[in-house]
Amino acid sequence: MLESNSETATSSTAVAAAVSGQSIVASLVDIRKTYYMGALSVEVLHGISLDFYRGDYISIMGPSGCGKSTLMNILGCLDQPTEGKYYLGDEDTSQMEDDELSTIRGARLGFIFQSYNLIQQLNVLENIEMPLFYQGYSEADSHEIAMGLAARVGLDDRVDHKPFELSGGQQQRVAIARALAVDPLIILADEPTGNLDSKSGAEILNLFDELHDQGKTLIMVTHSDELAERSQRWVRLRDGLVESDDRRNA
Amino acid sequence: MTDVTLDPPSSRIRLGKAPSSNSGFNFIRFKKITQVGIKSIYSHGLRSLLTVLGIVIGVAAVIAMLAVSEGASFEAQQQFRDLGANNILLKSVKPAEVEESSRSGFGPPQAIIYGLTNADIDTIRNSIPGINNVIASRIVKKNVWNNGLNINTDVVGTSVDYPSSRNYNLRSGRFFSESEMRDHANVVVLSDEVANVLFPIDNPLGKTVKIDSDYYNVVGIMESEGYSNLGQNQAGSSNAAPSRIFIPFTSSKSRFGETTTRQTAGGMESETVELHEAIIQIEGQDGVIEVGEIIDQILQRRHKDIDYAIEVPLALLRQAEESALRDQIVAGAIAGISLLVGGIGIMNIMLASVTERTREIGIRRALGAKRRDIIMQFLIEAVILSGVGGLIGVVLGIAIPFIISAFWGMTTIVTPLAPVLAFSISALIGVIFGIYPSIRAADMDPVEALRHE
Numbered sequence: 001m002l003e004s005n006s007e008t009a010t011s012s013t014a015v016a017a018a019v020s021g022q023s024i025v026a027s028l029v030d031i032r033k034t035y036y037m038g039a040l041s042v043e044v045l046h047g048i049s050l051d052f053y054r055g056d057y058i059s060i061m062g063p064s065g066c067g068k069s070t071l072m073n074i075l076g077c078l079d080q081p082t083e084g085k086y087y088l089g090d091e092d093t094s095q096m097e098d099d100e101l102s103t104i105r106g107a108r109l110g111f112i113f114q115s116y117n118l119i120q121q122l123n124v125l126e127n128i129e130m131p132l133f134y135q136g137y138s139e140a141d142s143h144e145i146a147m148g149l150a151a152r153v154g155l156d157d158r159v160d161h162k163p164f165e166l167s168g169g170q171q172q173r174v175a176i177a178r179a180l181a182v183d184p185l186i187i188l189a190d191e192p193t194g195n196l197d198s199k200s201g202a203e204i205l206n207l208f209d210e211l212h213d214q215g216k217t218l219i220m221v222t223h224s225d226e227l228a229e230r231s232q233r234w235v236r237l238r239d240g241l242v243e244s245d246d247r248r249n250a
Numbered sequence: 251m252t253d254v255t256l257d258p259p260s261s262r263i264r265l266g267k268a269p270s271s272n273s274g275f276n277f278i279r280f281k282k283i284t285q286v287g288i289k290s291i292y293s294h295g296l297r298s299l300l301t302v303l304g305i306v307i308g309v310a311a312v313i314a315m316l317a318v319s320e321g322a323s324f325e326a327q328q329q330f331r332d333l334g335a336n337n338i339l340l341k342s343v344k345p346a347e348v349e350e351s352s353r354s355g356f357g358p359p360q361a362i363i364y365g366l367t368n369a370d371i372d373t374i375r376n377s378i379p380g381i382n383n384v385i386a387s388r389i390v391k392k393n394v395w396n397n398g399l400n401i402n403t404d405v406v407g408t409s410v411d412y413p414s415s416r417n418y419n420l421r422s423g424r425f426f427s428e429s430e431m432r433d434h435a436n437v438v439v440l441s442d443e444v445a446n447v448l449f450p451i452d453n454p455l456g457k458t459v460k461i462d463s464d465y466y467n468v469v470g471i472m473e474s475e476g477y478s479n480l481g482q483n484q485a486g487s488s489n490a491a492p493s494r495i496f497i498p499f500t501s502s503k504s505r506f507g508e509t510t511t512r513q514t515a516g517g518m519e520s521e522t523v524e525l526h527e528a529i530i531q532i533e534g535q536d537g538v539i540e541v542g543e544i545i546d547q548i549l550q551r552r553h554k555d556i557d558y559a560i561e562v563p564l565a566l567l568r569q570a571e572e573s574a575l576r577d578q579i580v581a582g583a584i585a586g587i588s589l590l591v592g593g594i595g596i597m598n599i600m601l602a603s604v605t606e607r608t609r610e611i612g613i614r615r616a617l618g619a620k621r622r623d624i625i626m627q628f629l630i631e632a633v634i635l636s637g638v639g640g641l642i643g644v645v646l647g648i649a650i651p652f653i654i655s656a657f658w659g660m661t662t663i664v665t666p667l668a669p670v671l672a673f674s675i676s677a678l679i680g681v682i683f684g685i686y687p688s689i690r691a692a693d694m695d696p697v698e699a700l701r702h703e
Contacts (some may be wrong), residue, residue, distance in 0.1 A: 023263040054263065078616060078696045089265035099620050106618015108265075117613045117700070121289045133282055134618035178617070185265075 022053040024087075025185050025217050026075070031084035033070050044070045046240040047084070052186065057212040058219045059228035062237035069190075071237065072221050076109055076188050077101045089185060106134045110179030112189040116171040118163040118178075124150060125159040128177045135182055142181075149177035153207065169200025176207055187211065189220040193227060205230050280630075283623075287631040290603070301599040302639035304592030305676050309643025310650060312585035312672040313664065317651035319581045321661035323574025330570060332417050333563035338530040338542045342366050342523050345555035361509050361520040364557040366549075368524055373552065374545055381541075382531040385409050388502045389526040390510050394495060395460040396448040403444055404494040405461060407502020413472070415529045423455050423470030431498040436505075438466040439496040442474040447493070459495075464505055466497065538564045589672075592639065593679035600632050600687035611691050612699025621692040628691050632684025633677060640676030644669045 033045040044067045052058065062068050073079035074086060077093055080101075085094045088108055093101065110131075111117075118127045125146050132142035150156045153173040155166075163171050172192060179187050189208075193201035208218060209230060222228055236243040291298045333339065342365025371384055387408040393400050412418070413425050426437045438459060445454050445468075458465040497505075509522045530545065532538050542562035549558055604611070611624055619627075648669060651662035 023261060025263055027262065073697050076616065078700070087262055090262045091265060099622075102615065102618055102620040102623075105616060111616050113700070117609070117616075119610055119613060121286075121293050130614070131617045133279070134614075134620075134623060136279070139278055182618075 022055065024051050025054050025056075025089060027051040027087045028071075028074075029085040029087070031071075031074060031081045031086060033067075033074065033079070034082045043082075044240050045074075045081070048237075048240075048242055049084075050235060050242065050245070052217060052219065054217055055212070055215045056217050056219075057208070057230075057232040058235060059231040059233070060219065060221045060235045060237065061223070061225075061228055062243070066237040067240040068221050068237055072188065072190055072219075075186070075219060076111060077105045102134075106131055107182055108185045110182070110184035110187040112172070112175050112179050112187065112192045114191040114194040116163070116168070116175045116195070118171055118174055120163055123160045123162055124155055124166070124174050127163070127174055128181055131178060131181045145181055146177070149180055150174075152180075153177045167200065168196050169203055172196060172200070172204055173207065176204070180211075186217045186219055189218065191222055192220065193224075201227075280626075283627050283630050284634070286627060287634050290607075290631060291634060294603075297599065298635060301595050301635055302642070304595035305589070305636050305639025305679070306592075306643040306646060308585065308589030308592040309640050309672045309676050310646035311588050312582065312675070313644065313647025313668045314650040314654075314662075315581040315585045316578060316668045317647075317662040317664045318654060318660065319574065319577045320663040320665060321651070321655075323570065323577065324663055325661045326570045326574065327567055330563040330567040333561075333566075334415060334417060334529070334531070335564050335567065336532045336535050336538055337415060337563055338532065338538065338545060339561040339563065340366055340370075340528040340530065340545070340549075341559045341561070342526050343557055343559050344521070345557045361522045363522045364555065365523040366525040366528060366558055370549060370552055370558075371525070371528055374530065374548055377548065378541055378544055380533045380537060382533050383411055383415070384531070385411050385415050385529040386499065386525045387412070387527045387529075388499065388506075388523070389494075390502065390506050392461050392506075394444065394448065396454075396457070399448050399450075401444055401447045401493060403441075405502065405506075406494050406496045407499040407506075408496055409499055412496065412529075415531055419473050421471045421473040423468070425470055425496070426498050431500055434500040434504045435498060436464055436466045436501060437469045437497065439470040439472060440468055441472050441494050443493040444495050445471045462505070472496075535564060538562060539568075586675075589675060589679060592676075593636070593683040596632055596635055596680060597683035597687060599635070600628060600684055601690070603631070604628060604687045604691040607691075608694060608699050608702040611694055612696050612702065615694075615696040616700060624692040625688040628688035629681065629684045632687070633680040636676050636680030636683075640673045643676065644673050647672060 028048050028050045031045055031048045032043060034041050034043045048067075048071065060068055060071065070079070074081050077086075077088070077096075081094055085092050087093070088104060091104070093104055096104065105111075119130070122130070125143070128146040128149055129142040132145060137145070147156065147159065150159050153176055155170060155173055155177070158166065158170065163174070166174070172195075179189075192208075193204050196204065205227065208220075212218060212232070218231070220227070220231060228234055232248045234244070234246050236245075344362070344364055366386075368386070371386060375381055375384060385408060387406050390405050390407070391402065392405045393402050394405070406412075410425060410428055410431060413420065420439075421442060423439070425439055426435065429435075430437050438461075440448070440454060440459075448454065448459060449457065454468045454471065457468050459468060460466075508524065509520055530541075532541050539562055542560060542565065546560050549560070614624065614627075648664055651664055654660050655662050
C-alpha cells in the first residue's frame with residue numbers, strides 16, 4: 001500500500017527525472033516529525049515526500065523555522081521521523097536501531113557542516129580517516145584513501161597540520177575530504193559556506209560542482225540564493241511542507 | 251495517473267549489506283582508540299596530571315602503609331620468636347608491699363625473701379608432663395673489672411643450655427661446660443657489649459676479669475643481642491641493660507651466696523632470691539599456652555604474694571599477630587579511602603571531559619561511531635588515567651618504604667601481593683568510575699551534541 005503511495009509521489013514530484021530513467025538513492029514518504037515538550041507537542045514536518053536521484057544536486061531552501069534542519073537531521077539519520085518512511089537505497093531506515101543507524105551514517109552518508117566540525121586534537125589526515133576507522137578499514141587502506149582525498153582537495157602538503165593551523169576554507173576542504181572517505185551514497189551539506197568569505201566559499205562551490213560532475217549526489221541546505229544557484233534542483237519548504245520542487249532544464 | 255511503464259527505470263537502487271564493522275574485538279580499533287585517548291589526556295596535561303595524582307597517592311599509600319605495618323609486625327613477632335616459641339618464661343618480681351615495709355622499717359636492713367624457688371621448679375617438673383628442660387638463672391648485679399676498666403653489669407648464673415634455649419649465639423669461644431658447672435669453676439662468658447667495654451683493643455678470650463675478689467677466665471663472647479630478652483621487668487636488676495655476663499649457676503651460688511646486698515637511694519638493701527628467672531622448655535608448640543596457664547595456677551597456690559611473673563612468648567606472638575592484622579586492616583582501609591577519593595577525582599574529570607567534548611561526541615556519532623565506540627573511548631581514557639597513576643603509585647609505593655628503612659631504620663616489608671593488589675584496584679577504579687561518564691557520553695542525542703557550542 002505504502003509502496004504504491006511512494007510511486008505516486010515519485011511520478012508527481014519529479015516527472016522529468018523519472019522520465020530520464022535515473023535510479024532513486026533516497027526517498028522520503030510522508031515524513032512527519034513531532035517534538036514533544038512535556039504536555040505540549042509541536043508537529044514540525046507535516047508530511048513530506050521527496051525522491052532523490054543519483055547525481056542530483058539539490059538545494060533545500062526556506063525561511064527559518066520551516067523545518068529545514070529537522071529534515072536535514074532525518075536525511076542524515078541523526079533523527080528519526082515520527083511517522084513516514086525514509087528509504088536510503090532500498091533500506092527503510094525509519095525503524096532502525098541506534099547501532100544500525102550509526103552504521104548507515106558511517107557507510108552511506110557524508111556530512112559537511114557549516115562550522116566544519118573537525119576534531120581539534122587530530123591532524124588533517126586523521127580527521128579524514130575517521131569515518132573509515134568506524135567502518136573497520138585497515139590502517140593501510142584508510143591511509144591510502146585519506147592521502148588520495150587530501151590531494152584531491154588540494155591539502156596533500158598539510159596532512160599533518162591540526163585544524164587550528166588552517167584557514168576556514170582549508171578546514172572546510174578537509175571536511176569535504178572526510179565526507180568523501182567512505183564514498184557515500186549522499187553528501188549532506190548544511191550551509192557549507194556560511195562561515196566563509198566569498199573567495200573561500202567560491203572554492204568550496206567549485207569543489208561541489210566537480211563532485212556533481214563526477215556523479216555524486218549532493219543535498220545542501222542553504223538560505224542563500226546565490227549558493228542555490230549552482231545546484232540543479234531546488235526544494236522550497238514552508239511551514240513543514242514542500243512548497244515547490246523545481247529542476248533546472250538543461 | 252501512475253504509468254506502469256515508468257516504474258522500472260526509476261526504481262530504488264539496490265544496496266549491498268552495509269559492512270558490519272563492529273563485530274567482535276578488533277586490535278587495530280583498540281589501538282586507535284587508545285591512541286586517541288592518550289592524545290586527549292596529553293592535550294590536557296596539567297589537568298590529567300592532577301587527576302592522576304589522586305590515584306598515585308592512593309596506590310603509593312596502600313603499598314607504603316602495608317609495608318610499614320608489615321615490617322612493624324614482623325619486628326614485634328621476631329622479638330617473641332627470639333624468646334622461643336616453645337618456652338615459658340618465669341621471673342621473680344619484688345612484690346610491691348614488701349618494698350613498702352622495708353622502706354618504713356628502722357635499724358639495720360633486713361633481707362627480703364621473695365621470688366621463685368627450686369621447690370617451685372621441682373613441683374612444676376613433677377606435675378606437668380612434656381617439659382623438656384628447665385634453665386634456671388640467678389642474676390646478681392656486680393662490678394666487673396679488667397685492670398682499670400670496669401662495668402656494672404648483670405652477672406647471670408645459669409646452666410649450659412641457656413644459649414640454645416634463647417636462640418642466642420656465641421660470637422667466639424664457647425659457653426661453659428657441664429664439668430665446669432659441676433666444679434663451680436671460675437669461668438665467664440661475656441656479652442658483646444661488656445667485652446667491648448672491658449677489652450676495647452685486645453681479644454678477651456683467655457684473659458681474666460675480676461668480680462669482687464675472684465678472677466674468672468673468659469671462655470666465650472656472645473653475639474650482640476640488641477635488646478634485653480626479658481624485657482623491662484628484669485628480676486634482680488633495675489634496668490634492662492643488654493650488658494650481661496654468664497657464669498655457671500653453681501659458681502654464682504658459691505661465690506655470691508643466697509643473699510645479695512645492694513646500694514639503693516634509701517641505704518643498703520638486702521634480698522634473698524633463690525632463682526631470678528627460669529626458662530621452661532616444652533616439647534613442641536601445641537600445648538605451650540595451656541601449660542603456661544597450669545604453671546600459673548601452680549605458682550598461685552604456692553606463693554602468698556605475687557612475686558613472680560609468667561610470660562608465654564607464643565601467646566604474645568599470637569597477640570602480636572592479631573594486632574598486626576588489625577593494624578593492617580586499619581592501614582589498608584585508610585589507604586583504600588584515598589584510592590576511593592582518587593577514583594572520584596577520575597570520575598569528576600571524566601564528566602568534565604565528556605561535557606567539554608560533547609561536540610566531538612556528536613561528530614563521531616555522525617561519522618558512524620556506535621554507542622559502544624563512544625563508551626570504549628571514554629572508558630579507555632579513564633583506565634589509562636588510573637593505570638598510569640597506578641604504575642607511578644606502585645613505583646613510589648615501593649620507593650617510600652626503602653626511604654623509610656634507610657633514614658629511620660624501621661623494618662619495612664613490601665610483600666609482592668601489595669603492589670599487584672594496589673595496581674589492580676586502581677585499574678578497577680578506572681573502570682568503575684569511568685563507566686558512568688562513558689555511558690553519559692554515549693547516551694547523548696547526536697543532534698543535540700552537534701549543536702553544542
